[in-house]
Amino acid sequence: MGLLVFSAFLVAHTLVLVYHGAVAQFPPQLDPNEGVRTDFQPSPFNILTGFEPRPPGTGVNPDGQAFRISGQNLKTIDWTTIDRRAEEGWWHLYQFGERYYDIDITWRPWRDLQVDLDFFLPFYGFRFNYTFVFPEGFVAFSYPHYIQPPYTMPNRHWPDEPDSSLVAAFMSEQSFVHVGDTRLSHVWYRVVSRPITADLCWSDVAPELAGHRIPTRTYAGQQLKTAYGRIEDPELLDIITRDIQHGMVGARGFKADYALIVTWERMGYGGAPKITELNLYDTVKKWQNTYQMVIATDEIRTYVMFNYANVNWTSSTQAGALFGRGGKQSAMVGFNGGNGTGWYSLPWSADGNSYKLVQYGSTQVAGRWLARVDEEIEYGGCSNNSIGILQLDKPQATMLGGFTLNVTGPCFRITDVLKMQIDENTLDCERLDMVMARCVVPVNSIFKTGQVIIRLSVDGGKNYPWWNKFYVLMPSLARRHVNLINDPVALKNNWRSFNPDNLTLTWPNYNISVNPNAQVDITLWGYWEDVLGHSFVEVGSIARNTPNRGSYSFNPRTLAKTDMMRDAWRQFSGGLVQVRVSQDWMKDRGDGIYWSDLVPFGWYFHDVWQYQLGSNWATDMCIDWFQYDGRRENFYMFLENKQPCPCTLDQAMVDIGRYVALSDCDINGDHRCYYTQGAQHCVVATRSVWTGAGQVCCYDWQGWLMFSQDFEFNDQYLRFYSAGVPYRAHPWGSFPYKRPPYVPSLSNFYNDLLPYEYCCKWAGHCEFYFWRRMTSGCQDYRPPAVGYIYGEGHMITYDGTRYTFNGKGYYVLTMLKSRSNNMMVQVRMEQPPKTMWNTNVLATAVTGVAAQDNDSAIVEIYARKEFRRWRYKTDVYVDNARVFFDTPWQKLQTFKGVTIRSRPRNMNMSELEVMFDTGLGLVVEEARGTLNVIVSVPPEYNETYAYRTDTYGYPRTEPATGIFGTGKCANFYRTMGLLGTFNNDKRDDLTTPDCNVVNTNYPASEIEARNVYYEFGERWRADGIRHQLLFQTKFQPIYNPISFASSHYQPIFDPWRNQNATFWESLIFSREEVQVTCQGSPSCEFDYLTTGRREIGIDTLMNERKFEELKRLGEKKTISCGPLQKNIGVLKYPPGNSYLDGVTVTFTCQPEYFLHGDQQRTCINGTWSPGWWPWCRWRDEEYALKWFTGIIVSLLILGAIIAIFWYCNSLKKQKQKQRGRPYAIGSYAPRTIKDPNLAKSAHNQSHQLPPTVQEPQKIGNTHNGRTAMPRFSETTA
Template sequence: MAGQSPRITAEMIREIDWSQIDRRTEEGWWHLYPFGERFLDAQLSHRPWMDKQIDLDFFFPYYGFRFNYTFLFHEGFIAFSNPWFIQPPYTFPNPHWPKKPDPAIIAAFMADQQMQHVGDTRISNVWYRILERPSNLIGYNNLQTDLRPRDMEPPGGISQPQGVFSYKDPRYYRTYRGRQLKTEEGRLEDPEMLDQITHDIRHSMVGARGWKADYAMIVTWERMSYGGAPKVTRLDQYEQAKRWQNTYQLVIATDEIRSYVMLNYAHINWTSSTMSGSLTRGRGGKQSALVGFNGGNGTGWYEMPFSADGDSYKLVRFGSSQIAGRWLARVDEYIQYGGCNNDSRGSLKLSQEYGNMLGGFALNVSGPCFRLTDVPKLQFDELTVDCERIDMIFVRCVIPVNRVFRTGLVDLRLSVDGGKNYAWWTKFYVLQPGLAQRRVNLINDVRQPHNNWHAWEAENLTVHWEWENITSNPNTQVDIALYGYWEDVEGHSFKQIGYIARRHPNNGAYTFTPRTMQTDFEADIDAWRFYRGGVVQVRVADMILEDRGDIMHWSEPIPFGWFFHKRWEYEWGREWPLRLCQEWFDWDGRRENFIMELEPNVPCPCTLSQAQLDFGRFTAHPECDMSGDHSCTRTQGALHCVISSAAVWTGAGQMCCYDYEGWLMFSDDFEFNDQYLRFYSAGVPYRAHPFGSYPYKRPPYVPTMSNFYNDLLPYDFCCKWAGHCEFFFWRRQTSTCQEYRPPVIGYIYGENHFTTYDGTRFSFHGKGYYVLSMMKSPRHDLMIQGRMEQPADTIWEEPVKASILTGIAARDNGSSVVQVFARKDFRRWRYKTDVYVDGVRIFFDMPWQKIHTFQGVTVRVPPRNMNQSEIEIMFATGVGLKIEEARGLLNIIVALPASYNQTSKMAWHPTETPSLLSIFDETTTQWIDPALFSPYGACAYTYRTVGLLGTYNQNPNDDFTTPECGILHSASNQRQLFYEFGERWRLDLLPNIGSLFQPEHRPLYDPLSFADPFYEPVFDPWLQSNYSHFESLVFSRDEVRVMCQGVPSCEYDYLMSGRRELALETLDSERKFEQFKKKGEVRLKSCGPLMKNPGVIKFPPGNNYLDGVTVSFMCKPEYFLHGDQQRTCINGTWSPGWWVWCRDRSEETALKWMTGILSSVAILLALIAIFVFCILTGKQRQAEHIRRQKIIETLKKSPEFMQRSLLTPNTPPQQRETIIYPKSTEDFRDRSQISNFASPRVRFVNPYPQRVVHLGGGEGVDFAFNEASV
């Protein structure tokens, strides 16, 4: 009977050689995968409730857990733990857990059922087999390779071997290119079957592209009868008996990362068992068979359609795929329903959950089952696009280019009636281009640095792209195009400006020479004037409907010097780089001064320690991160750079870089030569923040592109191309740290040990939801809440009477709500935490998923952290949370900026109404009624930050402030602290404060470990009453004292949990935090940078301009020093002195010679001038004397004078005068000479003979003559 497919009859049922028969042929069950003896399946024992443990030899991720074994049951399910025998009705998750087991199960058709016999011949079977690929094929990730011609194979020639076995061929042993595969009953290597499973799942579920089944297990329940079914004793009743049997199949497939489950139903003739109350032929009863997934340990239950309903037989008639009777789901992390359904509304499934802001990507969307007459339309944020129906499962929607200019979560809604109703919805995350997945890689030649995409003189450039994902058609050609970006203060443009190549084979690589590129006559002829940078696009040349690829991929932004430099040189000459730099310099100088807003609000931290502590206001720069990408292309010499986590209202952002000594690098220390850029380039402020900001769609708020155009391109123009980086640094001067005020931090670690903002330490071991920190004011609305529960039992299986922090929920100023939960034991193999933002689960395990921006908050995971064990939450107000998962608990650091200090901005004053208090807000200059903001009376007027993390006001005495504003003394005992302070902050007791935790996302584990009204923790584990005999079998208390070194928190955790590793974690966390707080919270006084001119050498070389530091300056050997050689920073001000500058030695010598020559000439000219002056003065005096003599001679010859002596006997001789009055002026022979003193009086003073007598005139003219001659 080999190769035959006979109809099975009662007469021949005992004689059939089933090893030659495909058991699917009798009933035509072709949508089931092959099963039975012919395909080397193993059988499960026919005795009921005789399960079998199967070792899978691979890891199967399921509901966050990971299993390498399973239990197989007749009752239509597989389990990953051994459940107790239970009878219907079944309830999942088990409400009695943890007292009773809650197994992790996959129920294909879970009901009491049994093997059916016809006479003494068993016709029922449970078959199973495990499939795996040969080890050399595991990890291969594309099924299209073998369809490609040889000349289109990817670089390296990697391809999948093609099998020669067909399931239509009766041969047992399959070979792949001559290699015999391993075969044994129930376990075999079968790549062909795994390829078929992969194909079926990929074409029935969106999001499965790129996944491949490396392992699978196929379980088939054949002709199973319901429990309590009557026996069939005669062989001639075979035809009648098989009509009431159920045949179905379960397939689990995985690559050990993603897991899928396929349920195939052939015949479903009964729905419940007699034990379930079935009355006739397996129908009716209290509960029909269950179909679904239970996560186990209280995790959750997901129910498939028709589960536990009386119409379970419809599982055959319908399906979630295009094949009736086939249902699919993805099950690794959470249950994602696969395929489509016939509901009128529901959630959508997308082929990708992230997309580039530039657009152009295609989305395969599934949700409803699409009919031929449907008119699908997709609303993408504010866009509405038409979609094309691919098949019943998918529609294809292409997001247009240059239409989506924003980032973060956006709403997607789908209509199937042409846009009348959008009843299907989901969320989609738009990535900024700078952080999006690099599907087009621009390769720089490391052997020839000038062959660089950022260099204008490049000779050969290479571009690579993901050829497997851009299209599913192996014969498709691609175009490689250039898209340029330009913006001004009013708008922006993003358009195609040319081609690199057209209709190039899709082989994933292209190398070209820019200088030999042909002119594109279809491009914009004036593009060179505006578009000086942009991106490279690789797209499918001819799009077809059946293509399920991405269609289009983008590169990172790059300058276009290599593309336009010929035209720029033709238009502007050989100095075109300097022309570009100066144009930008002039244009940027005419714009608003963004630093005026940026510097007061976000100054740079002075040291790297401060920058790391201020994780609320700053985050690591994606391109210069000491724990990630450390290329630092534009910040050479930096160990680490940070950027402000949010932009100011102008769209600007701050960037600060630190050298290997931890000091802030300043642009003023830059040396003005092009070689200096190789090892020193400081961080600069950005006119446009790289992450963008609201409203996103206009400059300078466009994510990535505005920053590229305004801040990155000028660096290439001025520094890299023109060699005049001084122009760039004049416009982008590094922020000083003189106005920087570090934040204050609080800490929760270990088994709920607290360090408040003001430094008070205590422990609190409550269970439930608590307020960790909150503030309600006109400026701030902060709320941080925590979930506390008991940890796992001790290793001697006793409950731990303490608690740990397992969940955080936070919001500030109307931002998105961020929730973080620690995952439980055995669920931390891949992810340590679960993160939800506004109810949407967010993952960070891919390089392009490390930074997510939402409304008012940014969430980041370090680049090298793939398990989400370290999470940073940065609110736009500057509040930051750093969360670290450690063995199932969360260690939390909260950083608050100075504006959250109760004394920083607020004051209070009694109003005219004695019963009220008003608050004066300095930001609004208004008096405000505190009742509008807080229900807590007197505490309102201070606007204090309160909660379990204490009151932030630099006063540790009031850290234990209750919601009613009562203050508990810090020296209170632990019991009083627990009941009178900690428990007061339980959310259950604060009805005016809502919970941020969303019920649908709160993990439900052991309810008693979370809420117990009779719970009281252990306050002092050293008491003899808290001693356990079993602990002495594990450790001694002396060992605890020695290991913990006298640290109380470490001792408490060791004694309570019994786990040494947990105590060491607590000890290490406390010490790290102390150092962290000590280094980062200290406010440093800085004097700011000293101007450094060309040739100046500063010592020490570290850029330390802090208080008490003396900076020495010297010049290079070819320079001479000018100015004060040493300056000291004193209390934030430099000591008096002149700025240091250096002059070139040859210039200095020339100036000295010139100074000497000019000085000599000046002295000689001065001597000559003095000599000439003396000669001229002598001649003038001589002429004057002659003139006066003539006047005196004239007076002597006049006879008409009257002389009167005024001498008296008592008058001293030196005071005697003689006054002469002329009778008439006519007696003067030269009247013109005497006219100058024609006064009524002429005075002659002559006390002694032979002395000179002065003659005074009415016009003030004096004449001198000798009286003896008168």
């Protein structure tokens, strides 16, 4: 054994005990004269009315009554005036005994008592309105099944034997100790409630002022109900609430409305001898155990507090102990969930060192232990361990920062240097007390979302042994404490308007600061980014040093902008409103900072923009953005082919893995649709392309895809039609998150939403926005394939085959292993609860599903068991960590390679969507303790040839392989499993891992059903050898562990056989009733007959029909021709149209326009019929052009006529002129002579021609001035 070294010292009335380098720190024994804990001091509240504390050194009180209780004065004591804590100084116990209207169950014959509660008590997922108090040191919610120690928790023989839900403060065989005929031991209990009509605010009345001496008690002028065992005491509940909040992180919002206080006073160990000598009273009473249990709840959260005053024995004689020590098993301390849900023990449970429960504690009070137990057991307070899980006061916070984290894990010493790492940031933390430390995450420190690791160091950053997971929320989905109120009457007073007259905002003023006189600053934080970096800074303020009243109204027109950031109007046009404590918010013990939603700052910069840019400032800003965005990288070319929009709403709803509902335009949730007016539903791609862009597609109320190309270019049209457009920045952001355009929410707001405000809302020129953000078509869209497992093992495969498989255990639902994908989805199938005639159901249903794709996180979803479904229907684990989706800001969470979403209006986690980055999607729906699972696989998961290219990259010819044999499995990548083989061929759906094909019909005969069970289904069992098991069975129990592990199970194959009918069945329903109810559905009939429950059969029928319609419409392959461009004034009929194959579109013009181009176009096999694009011309312009054309044509015709007339007239004049002239004789060109001699002779002769040839002469002979006409006419040749 090693040397145990202790050192103790007092620091500020605090005892610090150092043991092996670890510290357990708590106040020393409280003296009633000291003012350390006023609520535990002797006072009119907890001792006697008018009773003064005894003077130091005296043993007699001023009224003469002996302070110490001994055997000599037992008969004379008035116990209704005595505080039983005073004698021993048990001030960390809450008041108990006769004086406080407790009931002592010692007088009951069997020494246990059922206590009916007037409220619901959540415990370990269950909810109870009753409890049983046992003298053996525990409170149970059903009679436990135990005979003698040692006890095993949980009961290994459950459900054949009960496994009781219980809270054990010191569970052991115990006895009521007597000295003579005087009983020392008592078991007290009382139920405390808060008066219904009492003020809901915290009481400012000191506990000492409350009187409990007489039954007539009042509080704040209201009479309180008082009865033995049940009282109204708001002050005591306030004290309990305060102690819980000081002892455990995350309890600040908790307020105890009800409490059950049970006190075991001076209990002896089981088998203790009876003391007959009365003079041994003082000695005997010191060697008994005294402890207390306090269960406090608000009917949502439940906390359990153990207060140990004295522990002198640890086990009973029945456990083999000798004089209360040793034995097989010491007293058990902890929580048993019951019904196989598990056991959680506290330190020294079933350990021989149970007496240390008094010396130590998880809170700042020695002997006090605390835990939260409503849903899962959360250990409260601190620990002396050197490594462990860090407890946080909140599981998530916004990416913007400016929040505080109260943490606990190790017990903090005064000399500790605390540092915390969150993501890539290292922060200094402040020690608040031994249990808690406060760490402040500043603004602008985190720019990513999802799970991050938080680590804590107590040695200045040398080691970080304490850690936990923390979720960072994107700003658009985070909880908004600052509410920007839009006036519902004066619509102009809207935070998105640029010229409101009055704006109002509110915030929870009671949480932002602990100082009631605190003042706050209301500031504006703007966001800006370019291609290189981003900026998130304070650009101005609304008010400074204003009282913290929780609301503020102002007129933006008269708002002083003296502290506006220089030239902020040039860059920052939107951001958030921040409310923070004025005086150094980081040192305030409240929340310190609150944020609003993202909002444009048109109302703040309006006058500056108008002064700097002129009256058309909005149009100028729109055009500037239009030109700037056009110079950036063309993200559309990468998005169009990678993420085409589904053509119809039905396809979008089925495509679970690739698309998810847009948060602010969801048919099942928030339906504001501010940026997509007229849409019934919008979806956004679950992942971005490499540029950071994301696809958004919206659908009208007929289910057709809305196109921005159909937008009418006027500001009125925007009120009821605004199509979904692709975003340059995905709303969720994407890796690496910290630089644009990948910053979650903020990049999307700056690049895609603010331009909508500039162009569409402020400038009225939405055409600029839609020219840069054109809706993607669906020409390249290929729908996914969906499979379904529902009811009691009923399957509908990807290719449409139906069959039933009732295996018990873990099975591969679907899997794919290829070069680019390693997908695995497994299900857990077990027998549901027994039938109404108490026989086992010879069929199974899905109670758990686990999935992983590539190296993503492993997602596990379990159906909760009976009586644990009052709050949550399922339990969800991601990489072994439990996650919840019961608050609006937790509805969508992203993890490594996977996103999980719960529908906004679903608060019980009964409908979950799991979306992997690869495009695989799951919908898990809980129904009466079972799970129905839809699996959606993208078209890339279809059967593909594994060897398309050889080692040199040349293509290979796909071999002709039949559906039988091993060739398919060897040469093809195939999606296989219980949901069949995805290759659009039903014949090989039931293919085993060995590539054997099993054939069946629907409904199957008994022989076929047996063949499917043994030759196909059982081959897909996930045994951990052939297929790795994804399930972690330690998390969730199963209905019947004994039956689940049994190898003798054989399902029923034909429930209609007479041998399967029983007499008890006929007393509940007839088989004719089954046929009428199920309307010919074999699945419904199977479930009805095997379970004997009509509601289960109807659920199966409704789910089957719903999925059939979903599969028929969602998998329908559509051919689209893409949107037809139209110009201003063109109207398209019918108005709701997706440009699909066979659709004829008719175009007309508005009354003030004329139509040009072809009036009708038809989509034929993906191509529009030939024709001209339709366009319209303004009627006045048309008239003007027609008149102009008519005038021009008339002038041209008149000019032509004039020209012709002039030409004819000219010819006429020329002819007339030529008639007055003699005829000219044309010259003769001689033939060319090749002989040079002849040529020379001809040349010589040419010089001898007569004059008439060389020079024209007048015709006729001239003689004395008169001309004689020739005898023949000579003309030119």
